Amino acid sequence: MRLRSLVFGSVSLVAMAATAQAQSLTIATVNNGDMIRMQGLSDAFTEETGIELEWVTLEENVLRQRVTTDIATQGGQYDVMTIGAYETPIWAGQGWLAPLDDMGADYDTADLLPAVRDALSVDGTLYAAPFYGESAMIMYRTDLFEQAGLEMPAEPTWDFIADAARQITDKDNELYGICLRGKAGWGENMAFITALANSMGAAWFNMDWEPQFEAGIWGDALQFYVDLMNDAGPPGASSNGFNENLALFQQGKCGMWIDATVAASFVSNPEESQVADSVGYALFPTNGEYDNHGNWLWVWSLAIPSSSDNVDAAKQFLNWATSKSYIEMVAEEEGWANVPPGTRTSLYENPTYLEAAPFADETLAAMNAATPEQPSVQETPYTGGQFVAIPEFQGIGTAVGQAFSAALAGQTTVEQALQTAQQVTRMEMERSGYYQ
Amino acid sequence: MARAVSTRRKVAVSIIAWAIGLIIFFPILWTFLTSFKTEGTAIAVPPKFLFFDWTLENYFTVQERSDYFRHFSNSIISAVGSTIVGLIIAVPAAWAMAFSPTKRTKDVLMWMLSTKMLPAVGVLVPIYLLFRDFRLLDTHIGLIIVLTMINLPIIVWMLFTYFKEIPNDILEAARMDGAGLREEILYVLTPMAVPGIASTLLLNIILAWNEAFWTLNLTTTAAAPLTAFIASYSSPEGLFWAKLSAASTLAIAPILIMGWFSQKQLVRGLTFGAVK
Numbered sequence: 001m002r003l004r005s006l007v008f009g010s011v012s013l014v015a016m017a018a019t020a021q022a023q024s025l026t027i028a029t030v031n032n033g034d035m036i037r038m039q040g041l042s043d044a045f046t047e048e049t050g051i052e053l054e055w056v057t058l059e060e061n062v063l064r065q066r067v068t069t070d071i072a073t074q075g076g077q078y079d080v081m082t083i084g085a086y087e088t089p090i091w092a093g094q095g096w097l098a099p100l101d102d103m104g105a106d107y108d109t110a111d112l113l114p115a116v117r118d119a120l121s122v123d124g125t126l127y128a129a130p131f132y133g134e135s136a137m138i139m140y141r142t143d144l145f146e147q148a149g150l151e152m153p154a155e156p157t158w159d160f161i162a163d164a165a166r167q168i169t170d171k172d173n174e175l176y177g178i179c180l181r182g183k184a185g186w187g188e189n190m191a192f193i194t195a196l197a198n199s200m201g202a203a204w205f206n207m208d209w210e211p212q213f214e215a216g217i218w219g220d221a222l223q224f225y226v227d228l229m230n231d232a233g234p235p236g237a238s239s240n241g242f243n244e245n246l247a248l249f250q251q252g253k254c255g256m257w258i259d260a261t262v263a264a265s266f267v268s269n270p271e272e273s274q275v276a277d278s279v280g281y282a283l284f285p286t287n288g289e290y291d292n293h294g295n296w297l298w299v300w301s302l303a304i305p306s307s308s309d310n311v312d313a314a315k316q317f318l319n320w321a322t323s324k325s326y327i328e329m330v331a332e333e334e335g336w337a338n339v340p341p342g343t344r345t346s347l348y349e350n351p352t353y354l355e356a357a358p359f360a361d362e363t364l365a366a367m368n369a370a371t372p373e374q375p376s377v378q379e380t381p382y383t384g385g386q387f388v389a390i391p392e393f394q395g396i397g398t399a400v401g402q403a404f405s406a407a408l409a410g411q412t413t414v415e416q417a418l419q420t421a422q423q424v425t426r427m428e429m430e431r432s433g434y435y436q
Numbered sequence: 437m438a439r440a441v442s443t444r445r446k447v448a449v450s451i452i453a454w455a456i457g458l459i460i461f462f463p464i465l466w467t468f469l470t471s472f473k474t475e476g477t478a479i480a481v482p483p484k485f486l487f488f489d490w491t492l493e494n495y496f497t498v499q500e501r502s503d504y505f506r507h508f509s510n511s512i513i514s515a516v517g518s519t520i521v522g523l524i525i526a527v528p529a530a531w532a533m534a535f536s537p538t539k540r541t542k543d544v545l546m547w548m549l550s551t552k553m554l555p556a557v558g559v560l561v562p563i564y565l566l567f568r569d570f571r572l573l574d575t576h577i578g579l580i581i582v583l584t585m586i587n588l589p590i591i592v593w594m595l596f597t598y599f600k601e602i603p604n605d606i607l608e609a610a611r612m613d614g615a616g617l618r619e620e621i622l623y624v625l626t627p628m629a630v631p632g633i634a635s636t637l638l639l640n641i642i643l644a645w646n647e648a649f650w651t652l653n654l655t656t657t658a659a660a661p662l663t664a665f666i667a668s669y670s671s672p673e674g675l676f677w678a679k680l681s682a683a684s685t686l687a688i689a690p691i692l693i694m695g696w697f698s699q700k701q702l703v704r705g706l707t708f709g710a711v712k
Contacts, residue, residue, distance in 0.1 A: 026656055031671040036501070054657045057502075057668035062652055069560060069653060075568045077656045187672075242673055247479040262673055272476060272675070 024052040025314055028067050029082040030060050032300065034132050034340045038321055041329060045320045051313050060187075064394075071096045074307040079314045083128060085119040085299045085372070086387050092127035098304040098311050100126045103319055111324070111344050115370045116299050128301035129322040132262070133342030135366035136195055136284050136296035136386070137359075139249065139267055140256040143278040144168050144175075152280060157288040158200070158224065161256065165232035168255035177232030179254035180225070183241035184405035186397025191386040192258065193404055194397075195294030197221040200287045203376035204388050204425075209434040211425040213400075213418045223414050226407055238409035250274060258284065260298065261366055264359035265337060281362035283369065290377045295385035297370035299343070342367055392432050399424045464688070470681035471495070478678040494682035502665055504686055511661035511690075513576050514651070515644035518583035519637055525584070526591040527633065531625075533592075534599035535607075545596065548589040556586075556649045567654060574656045582654060583644045590643065591636055598632030635701045638694075642702075645691045662687040 029035045035057070042053050056078070058066060067081045071091060083091070091097050103109060103126075109117070112130060120128045138161070140152060150164050165177030181192045194204070202217035212218060229237050232255075234248055242259060246266055249257045250273040257263070270276040284293040302321060304314040320326060324346060330339045336356035339347065341363055347353055348364045357363075372385045382388045387397065400421040407417035429435065470478050472490045498504070533541045563582070564573075572578030602625065610624045648663040655664060666687050669680040695702060 028656075031668055031676065032673050033671075039501070056656050056660070056664070058652070058664070059667045059670035060672040062667050066653060069564055073561060073564050073568060075564060075573060077573055243671070243675060247675065250476075251480075260673065266674065 023050060023310075023313060024054060025079040025310055025317055026054045026056060026077065027080040027082075027302075027317070028056045028058065028063060028078045030063055030300070031057050033338075035082065035300070037330060037334065037338065038131070038326075038340075041326075041333065042321075044329065045317060048320075049313075049316055051316065053317070071305045071307065074305075076305070076307040076309065078305060079308040079310045080302050080304060080317060082131070083301060083303050085297055085301070086384075086389060086393070088120050088128045088299075088301060088303065089122055089383065089389050090391055091303070092122040092125075096306055097127045098306045098308070098314075100129060100304075100315065100318065103129070103315065107319055107323060108346075111346050113343060113345055113364075113367055115297055115367055115372065116343055119297055119299055119372045120301055128299075128303035129318040130299045130301045130343040131322055132340035133297070133299040133367060134260045134262045135298075135342070135363070135370050136192070136259060136294060137261050137264075137362050137366045138256055138258050138282040138284065139264060140280050140282065141168075141252075141254075141275060141278055142280040143275075144255050145280070152282045154282070156282055156285045158196075158285045159288065161258075161285050162224070162228050162232075165228060165256060169232040174253055175255065176234040176248075176253060177255045178228060179234055179240065179245040179248050179257045180229060180237070181241055181245065181259065182229065182233075182238040182405055182408045183244070184238075184398065184401040185241070186387060186394050186401060188241045188401060189405055189408075190397045190401040191296065191298075193222065193225060193401075194388075195284065195296045195386045196225060198376050198385070199285065199290070199292045199294045200224075201290055201292070201377050203378040203380045205381060205429075207379055207381050209381055209429055211422050211429070213422040213425070218421075219414065219418055222404060222407065222418060226414055229408055230410075238405045260296075261342065261359070261363040264363065265341070265357070268358060269337075281359045283362065283365055292377055293366065293369040295370050295372065295375045297367065297372050297385045392428055396425050396428050399428075464692075467681045467684050470678055471685045473678050473681075475675040475678045478681070479675060494678045495686070497679055498669070498682050498686065502668060502683075504665065507660060507662045507665040507687075508690070510576070510579075510655075510659050511645055511663075511687075514579040514583055514659070514661055515641045517576065517580040518587065518644045519640045521580060521584045522588055522591045522640060523633065523637060526588060526595055526636075530592050530595035530599055534596055534602075535604070545593060548592055552586075552589050560653060563650075564653070573654060574658050574660075576659050578654060579651060579659050579661070582650045583647060586647070586650065587640050587643050591640055594636045594639070595629075595632060598636070599629065601632075602628050631701065634698075638698050638702050642691055642695065 029039070039055050039057075046052055063082065064087075067078060067083065068087075069075070070077045071081070088097070109126060113133065116130045116133045117126065120126055120130060138152070138156065145152060145164070145168075148164070148167050150167065153160060161178070167177070169175065169177035181189045183189055197218055200217055200221045202215075202221055203212055206212055234240065234253065240248070242263070245254070245257055245259060246263060248254050249263075249267055252275045257267075264279075264281060267273045267279050268276050273279075284296065286293055302318050304311055304318065308314055322343065324344065327339045327344065327347060331352075336353045339353065341347070341357070341360075348360060354360050370385055373383050374380075375382070375384050382390055387393055403412070403417040403420040403424070406412045407414050412420075469485070471494055472492070473484070473488055474491060474493065477484055477488045533545065567573045567578055572581070606624060606628075607620060610620050615624065645662075648667075651661050651663045652667060655661070666680070666683050669676055669683040
């Protein structure tokens, strides 16, 4: 009898252990402030649901390679993956992601910013839950603008920006009118240059998927960028990415910096930034002719690979991490300025948040100005914004980024860079079978 | 007069050697110093060398956020495990090729080395699929297998060059004195081969410890070694140099200390065959 109960007891324990093991989620994410904060607060989720969380934090490019390999081979190593607006439509189209159409009534999908929801949906179905979103905007030094007698218009044009940047520049005192990305990479310099080109009316491809680098507008855009950076940019700009420019701006060396809206919370934080009390914000410039603000939109989102064995538990986690109540929890624990921005309309209607985050209005305006389904004024066969949402873009974007970075460094001319870009892109598209 | 010149020359050579040493060591020193800075000081221009407010904050943050000791023990298991398995396979292989060479021995060695010439990412997907099907993803055994495989050509080559240095005459003399195969291996060959095996072992541990492609791509949490620990501290949006430096310092410290104590063996291993 005793033996039988012992055996029975052990079997039950093993079964319980197996159940407990099934209730564990492996989450792949990047090392950005908001994600680290989520990791810190996730004990509340485990307490609430009993679901254990295993975190894998990786460098962005390593993460991308790692999760792409896993999802493409149905490896099933992750239950939740942090992906961006670039991967979501491509992966969902491949059937690699579990649809998120039943997130529960209290999730309030309708509250998600329209641009964000569109960027993460395929045929009207949401495939990734937005954790934080960003567009791009101008961050500028109000004190320097005042000194120079300049006033930032509500909707600045590139001509104004270029003039203002040249006016503010004082290279002898290490003050540069404008800091922009120059480091080669599809998510580095090409994010900015593509947005710049979009706003000037250029497109990556025409409707026959022919690259458009030699069609004139790209030449104007790239020449404008290179000239501006040579006249008013910091030295060695061709190796500057987001973090390098952030450091320069925080040390008071840039008059303006046009980059991701998420930077606003860093440059306005007095603990990190020497210029925190004199930062102004404005919309991404246009060329004055088209109402196109570059269409920069990026959403760090949580998605569930369809190969996961724990789809339901993973959905529970997504629901928790991207809900309104999570935002409230962060506000309570860490203050309103630290809540993940750019995903929900209700956040931008909250007066406490608007007061705590002086950049909130411009961030919302920038996010709303983005139309990922129509990146350029030209008709395009692709969607996207500061990127082209096709699988080939990572490779092509980086190769073109290298050519443009070389032009900025003065190693090649703008014409040569455009020629290289055209050839590389055409070759890769041909190899991928876009021309029949 | 001649003596004076030689002293001056010695001094010059020493200065050059120190300068080169410092240049090579500087990135590690800089990482070490940065790990004691705040994020703001870490990116200050002009850079601050020694005069800044030293802080241990980054080490606390790193320890709080990730489990260093789990990654550390995973690194030990995979590096030591793969080295032992590698030696078990490589010693007999190198032995056979050194003492009973055939016409094809050189070709076999070259063929083994040629596997190192393939870019690793080229075989990532096939290996990932195999690992998935054999349920080896994120396991110590899987990591040991793959690290053994990638380091095997180097171990075999190193041991082969080392064994080649042992004169066959000594073995013949032992045989004439009546030693059997067992005695020959145990009392004659092994004592002479121990330094070679030791330096191979050390170098292989370092190679396995530092391997960052397969260890990152084939693990998630359970078997993730220190390479994954470092990779988690780089950030696309936000400053991270000080914390990354602290993580790197923690990750390389054990291997640096090991290398320090065994540098004599290591130098011998690394410069093997260089003077031939």
